[in-house]
Amino acid sequence: MSLIHKVFPKFKVNVDQEKCKKCTRCVNACSFGVLSFNGERIVADNEKCVDCQRCAVYCPAEAIMINDFPIVYSPHGTYTERIRKINWFQSGTGGVLLASTGTDLPYPVIFDDIVLDACQVTNPSIDPLREPVETKVFLGSKPAKLDFDIDPGNENNVTMRTRFPPNFEMSMPLMVGHMSLGSISFNACMSIYKAVSELGIVAGSGEGGLNEAFYPYKNHLITEIASGRFGVDLNYLQGVAGLEIKIGQGAKPGHGGHLPGEKVTSLISETRMIPKFSDALSPYPHHDIYSIEDLQQLISALKEATRYKIPIGVKIAAVHNVAPIASGIVRAGADFITIDGFRGGTGAAPRIIRDHVGIPIEVAIASVDERLRNEGIREKVTLIAGGSIRYSADLIKAIALGADICMVGMPVLLAMGCRFCQQCHTGNCSWGIATQRPDLVKRLDVDVSVQRIKNLFHAWNEELKEIMGAMGIDSVESLRSNRDRLRYLGPNPHIAEVLGIKHVGE
Amino acid sequence: MQKLVDNIEIDEENHAVTIDAAPKRVPLKYHVLNEEIHRVLDDGYKNITLVNVVGQRFIAAALAGDIQFKIHGTPGNDLGIFMDGPTIEVFGNCEDQCGNTMNGGKIIIHGAARDVAGLSARGGTIYARGDGGYRCGVHIKQYQNKRPVLVFGGRVRQFFGEYMAGGLLVALGLDIKEDGSFTKIDGYPIAGASLGTGIHGGKIILARACNEVPPEMLGTGAKVADLDDADRPELKPVLDDYCAIFKIDAEKIEQLPFCKVVPLSKRPFAHNYCSKML
Numbered sequence: 020m021s022l023i024h025k026v027f028p029k030f031k032v033n034v035d036q037e038k039c040k041k042c043t044r045c046v047n048a049c050s051f052g053v054l055s056f057n058g059e060r061i062v063a064d065n066e067k068c069v070d071c072q073r074c075a076v077y078c079p080a081e082a083i084m085i086n087d088f089p090i091v092y093s094p095h096g097t098y099t100e101r102i103r104k105i106n107w108f109q110s111g112t113g114g115v116l117l118a119s120t121g122t123d124l125p126y127p128v129i130f131d132d133i134v135l136d137a138c139q140v141t142n143p144s145i146d147p148l149r150e151p152v153e154t155k156v157f158l159g160s161k162p163a164k165l166d167f168d169i170d171p172g173n174e175n176n177v178t179m180r181t182r183f184p185p186n187f188e189m190s191m192p193l194m195v196g197h198m199s200l201g202s203i204s205f206n207a208c209m210s211i212y213k214a215v216s217e218l219g220i221v222a223g224s225g226e227g228g229l230n231e232a233f234y235p236y237k238n239h240l241i242t243e244i245a246s247g248r249f250g251v252d253l254n255y256l257q258g259v260a261g262l263e264i265k266i267g268q269g270a271k272p273g274h275g276g277h278l279p280g281e282k283v284t285s286l287i288s289e290t291r292m293i294p295k296f297s298d299a300l301s302p303y304p305h306h307d308i309y310s311i312e313d314l315q316q317l318i319s320a321l322k323e324a325t326r327y328k329i330p331i332g333v334k335i336a337a338v339h340n341v342a343p344i345a346s347g348i349v350r351a352g353a354d355f356i357t358i359d360g361f362r363g364g365t366g367a368a369p370r371i372i373r374d375h376v377g378i379p380i381e382v383a384i385a386s387v388d389e390r391l392r393n394e395g396i397r398e399k400v401t402l403i404a405g406g407s408i409r410y411s412a413d414l415i416k417a418i419a420l421g422a423d424i425c426m427v428g429m430p431v432l433l434a435m436g437c438r439f440c441q442q443c444h445t446g447n448c449s450w451g452i453a454t455q456r457p458d459l460v461k462r463l464d465v466d467v468s469v470q471r472i473k474n475l476f477h478a479w480n481e482e483l484k485e486i487m488g489a490m491g492i493d494s495v496e497s498l499r500s501n502r503d504r505l506r507y508l509g510p511n512p513h514i515a516e517v518l519g520i521k522h523v524g525e
Numbered sequence: 526m527q528k529l530v531d532n533i534e535i536d537e538e539n540h541a542v543t544i545d546a547a548p549k550r551v552p553l554k555y556h557v558l559n560e561e562i563h564r565v566l567d568d569g570y571k572n573i574t575l576v577n578v579v580g581q582r583f584i585a586a587a588l589a590g591d592i593q594f595k596i597h598g599t600p601g602n603d604l605g606i607f608m609d610g611p612t613i614e615v616f617g618n619c620e621d622q623c624g625n626t627m628n629g630g631k632i633i634i635h636g637a638a639r640d641v642a643g644l645s646a647r648g649g650t651i652y653a654r655g656d657g658g659y660r661c662g663v664h665i666k667q668y669q670n671k672r673p674v675l676v677f678g679g680r681v682r683q684f685f686g687e688y689m690a691g692g693l694l695v696a697l698g699l700d701i702k703e704d705g706s707f708t709k710i711d712g713y714p715i716a717g718a719s720l721g722t723g724i725h726g727g728k729i730i731l732a733r734a735c736n737e738v739p740p741e742m743l744g745t746g747a748k749v750a751d752l753d754d755a756d757r758p759e760l761k762p763v764l765d766d767y768c769a770i771f772k773i774d775a776e777k778i779e780q781l782p783f784c785k786v787v788p789l790s791k792r793p794f795a796h797n798y799c800s801k802m803l
Contacts, residue, residue: 028802069802108803112799114796114797116799117799251645252647292647293666294668294726298791299690302688320606323583324583444800
């Protein structure tokens with residue numbers, strides 16, 4: 020008895036037999052087992068094709084094209100092709116569907132409904148190429164005011180009483196989001212860590228521990244303490260740019276993690292400090308955090324463990340009540356809060372959670388910023404926003420909505436060559452990014468990737484400066500929470516109210 | 526003997542330090558006490574006695590190396606969190622989460638350990654003469670030569686060894702007196718419900734016969750079995766060490782009935798997922 024019904028493939032690989040030189044380069048390039056050479060011609064098993072495009076890019080004759088599979092599904096607006104396939108697959112396997120990257124559902128992007136302001140006549144704009152426009156930011160808690168002691172005998176003798184909490188200086192308001200070794204490859208991690216060190220910014224380690232090879236870069240890393248506590252030892256806690264308690268992730272709020280045993284290779288084993296080929300389960304909650312008071316306890320423990328020299332943060336997914344939760348986190352003593360929107364990426368998550376749980380980062384960051392300012396505690400934390408910061412325009416709008424720093428993941432993967440086929444969870448990434456297969460990992464050239472990531476961030480930062488110059492703002496700290504420089508131009512004016520920005524024309 | 530600060534006494538001859546955690550009956554804040562500990566460690570002292578400890582948290586947090594602590598009183602939550610090496614002897618009870626995410630070292634408790642003792646530990650030892658609280662040994666793991674061992678002389682509460690991925694958990698279910706004499710605790714189960722729920726590695730050993738661990742006590746993915754030939758040699762050095770510390774007659778302990786709780790499968794959730802192109 021076979022429970023599997025025939026489902027037509029999604030893509031069709033067309034090899035132009037006239038152009039094809041039968042060099043079989045494409046067969047070697049394909050990591051999903053689609054292409055083979057039968058002695059006469061290249062043949063394709065379309066069912067396995069994920070449209071990663073490696074074969075087409077590396078075909079010297081440009082003989083390969085990948086198209087939609089030419090079958091028409093009888094049209095229906097409610098039971099779309101996608102819905103039908105979900106039901107067919109699940110009745111065949113009985114399993115929870117896995118997915119990776121951020122949700123592929125076409126949710127509206129609020130960033131695209133926001134337009135920016137510029138100076139005209141009454142206040143001068145600034146030329147960022149010839150005048151100073153500052154994009155430097157500091158990660159960590161800031162004192163809301165400064166206190167001084169004045170010597171009663173000599174009033175010129177003034178000393179500052181305010182003690183500064185630890186802060187990490189960053190050259191631009193950008194960081195690379197948390198992607199662990201495991202979700203991405205050794206070469207991908209190395210490229211990111213080298214790039215951020217050279218750029219003077221930070222990257223997140225993810226929750227998978229820190230391989231010894233990355234220790235030289237750890238003063239530019241924020242290491243993550245998650246519920247599984249994988250790889251957490253003194254090397255992981257001390258000498259880093261920041262420490263973050265991971266409560267949630269935008270792609271899978273409220274969900275734990277499950278790294279299947281077959282992915283626990285020697286490299287992953289020594290990094291996570293678990294036996295080879297054993298399952299690595301990250302429990303859904305932290306077993307020592309059931310309340311804000313418990314969170315305060317772990318934050319305090321980390322401050323004690325690092326002798327108050329390193330900023331300690333908390334990462335949460337953007338969910339319905341994100342503002343009061345963030346307020347609690349500030350009161351628990353966090354130096355920074357990372358908020359990950361529901362479009363944020365993942366190396367593997369149940370599709371049902373990735374596609375349907377959480378709220379957009381635009382709304383989350385605005386409501387958290389508003390709440391913290393109303394409560395007078397906004398300066399106590401650095402707010403980091405992530406989860407579909409796609410390009411510099413999103414960065415600029417997120418900062419004006421209230422973020423201090425933006426966290427990006429997918430654009431960095433794109434810089435390294437990712438084609439967005441969304442198969443990270445299969446571990447077969449043909450570009451050597453989201454895989455642990457040594458034959459694939461070596462395809463990713465670290466030096467090239469470092470330069471491409473640096474180029475990308477440099478370009479974003481220049482575009483940020485261009486916009487700031489046009490707005491007449493010379494420091495990115497003055498752009499933060501500056502919602503008066505935003506206007507809403509979209510279908511639902513109520514969103515503008517929620518974001519605290521005016522409609523165009525107002 | 527030289528007095529440094531009011532609450533610190535230094536014994537140069539034995540290279541030891543005594544810190545009063547509540548000088549003039551006023552308890553120090555935890556960060557003050559811990560900073561004092563850091564200071565004497567920076568000065569090279571490796572034998573530290575803390576007296577009048579009243580719930581100060583994070584004592585010995587993230588300390589590494591060969592350091593000996595003796596704690597009189599009740600240390601607060603997260604005693605020895607992230608610790609990698611020191612030995613801590615507590616003359617009293619512990620509060621929650623002693624040995625949290627511990628990498629190495631030893632915590633000896635002449636009393637009870639409270640909830641979540643040894644949370645996520647990767648190495649090290651915790652011996653409690655008395656009971657353990659809820660969720661003790663949750664998600665302990667092991668790696669290469671690192672293997673956490675937790676032994677509770679008394680009973681443990683619910684979710685003992687939850688999510689366990691490696692290491693060894695032992696509960697004896699005894700009422701052990703200060704002089705090392707003991708009696709079996711009767712009338713109460715040795716462990717609470719959801720015992721070993723989500724266990725996928727490691728071993729829980731209970732000083733009870735299999736039939737004293739009913740199925741309703743077991744959590745998801747756990748099963749109970751008699752000890753086999755491989756288990757006894759593994760258990761013996763642990764119990765011998767435990768008995769020597771608490772002055773218990775090891776031969777009598779060895780005669781107790783034992784059973785073990787182990788995973789039904791090393792891959793409990795392997796078939797729960799599927800991956801398809803939509």
